[in-house]
Each structure stands twice: as C-alpha cells, then as structure tokens.
Amino acid sequence: MADEQPAATNIEILSQANAELAKRYVNEVVNQGNLDVIPEIYAQDYENHTTAVVGTVTGHDGVRDMVEQWRMAFPDVHATIEDVIATGDRVVTRISVTGTHEGEWRGFAPTGHAINIRIISIFRIEDGLIKERWENADMVSLLAQLGIS
Numbered sequence: 332m333a334d335e336q337p338a339a340t341n342i343e344i345l346s347q348a349n350a351e352l353a354k355r356y357v358n359e360v361v362n363q364g365n366l367d368v369i370p371e372i373y374a375q376d377y378e379n380h381t382t383a384v385v386g387t388v389t390g391h392d393g394v395r396d397m398v399e400q401w402r403m404a405f406p407d408v409h410a411t412i413e414d415v416i417a418t419g420d421r422v423v424t425r426i427s428v429t430g431t432h433e434g435e436w437r438g439f440a441p442t443g444h445a446i447n448i449r450i451i452s453i454f455r456i457e458d459g460l461i462k463e464r465w466e467n468a469d470m471v472s473l474l475a476q477l478g479i480s
Contacts (some may be wrong), residue, residue, distance in 0.1 A: 349456040350417035353424050356461065361410045364402055366395050374460040381466035405430030405446065413449075422454040432477055439479055446476045 356372050359365045369391050379388035379397070388397050401408055408430035416423040427449055432442045448469045455463040474480070 346417040346419060346422075348459070349420065349422050349454070350415050352456060352459070352461060353417075353422040353452075353454050354412060354415065357410045357412055357424065357426060360394075360398055361401075361408065364398070366398060369394050372461055374457060374462045377461060378463050379466070380463065381468070400436070404432060404434040404436030404441075406433055407431050410450075420456050422456065424450075424452050424454070426450050426452075436477075439477065442477050442479075444477050446473055448473045448476075 352372060355368070359368050360372065373391055373394050375390055377388075377390055377394065379393065381388070388394065408428065410426045410428045412424060412426050414423075414425040427447065429445065429447045432439075432444050432446065434441055449472075450466060450468045452467075453465045454461050
C-alpha cells in the first residue's frame with residue numbers, strides 16, 4: 332500500500348532513544364535541577380571535552396559540580412532546546428540558555444545582569460548513557476552580557 336510507512340530501523344530507534352537522553356539532561360538536570368537523575372543519564376566514566384568550564388569534568392561528580400556551579404551563579408537558569416539531531420551514537424543539540432547572574436561565577440561577583448547565550452553540544456552515547464560531550468558555548472557573548480571584559 333502506498334500509505335504505509337516503512338518500519339523504523341534499529342539505528343533509527345537507537346537514535347531516537349539517544350536524542351531523548353540528551354533532552355532529559357537539559358529538561359531534568361539543567362532546568363529542574365534534579366541532580367539525582369545524573370546516574371540514569373551519564374556514564375560513571377563520562378568525559379566532558381569543552382572549554383566552557385574551568386578544569387576537567389568527569390564522572391557523575393563532575394557533572395553534579397558543573398550543574399551546581401551554574402545553578403548557584405544563575406539560579407533561574409533555563410535552557411530551551413532549539414534543535415536536536417541524532418544519528419547512531421551521536422546527538423547534537425542547539426540550545427538557548429537564559430538566566431540572571433545572582434551568584435559568584437568563576438570568581439566574578441554577581442552582576443544582576445540577564446544572560447541569553449547559545450550552546451551547541453555533541454553527545455556520544457554508549458550503553459544507554461552519555462559517555463562524552465563536546466560543547467561550544469558562546470562565552471564571549473556571556474562575558475559581554477555580564478559586563479566583564
């Protein structure tokens with residue numbers, strides 16, 4: 332029949348599940364601050380390959396520390412998912428992040444300034460958990476919005 336859709340392939344099903352995992356991180360961990368779900372989303376030996384954070388972010392504790400630092404500095408942080416592209420073990424997200432700088436961040440005192448930045452992340456999923464992430468955050472814009480040069 333012409334109206335029938337082909338059955339999803341295993342790779343399509345896997346890609347969709349992986350995309351949902353990345354969305355879950357944004358919605359539950361970043362937006363809701365639910366750090367208890369980190370072990371359900373991230374591999375214990377997770378590695379973050381990004382220049383957007385100071386130091387090395389690895390494992391559940393590293394993810395927890397990174398999110399806690401952001402949420403303390405920007406307590407009203409909210410990420411909006413603009414795009415999600417998934418294929419195989421890779422998921423790419425493009426998000427917009429807003430918040431108000433109300434706590435110390437990287438040694439900078441709170442400015443009270445609102446921020447709105449873009450972040451593009453590439454996640455690698457292994458065994459149903461995020462194993463690695465590469466991230467490009469608009470840090471120049473962030474610093475300018477905070478009035479930091």
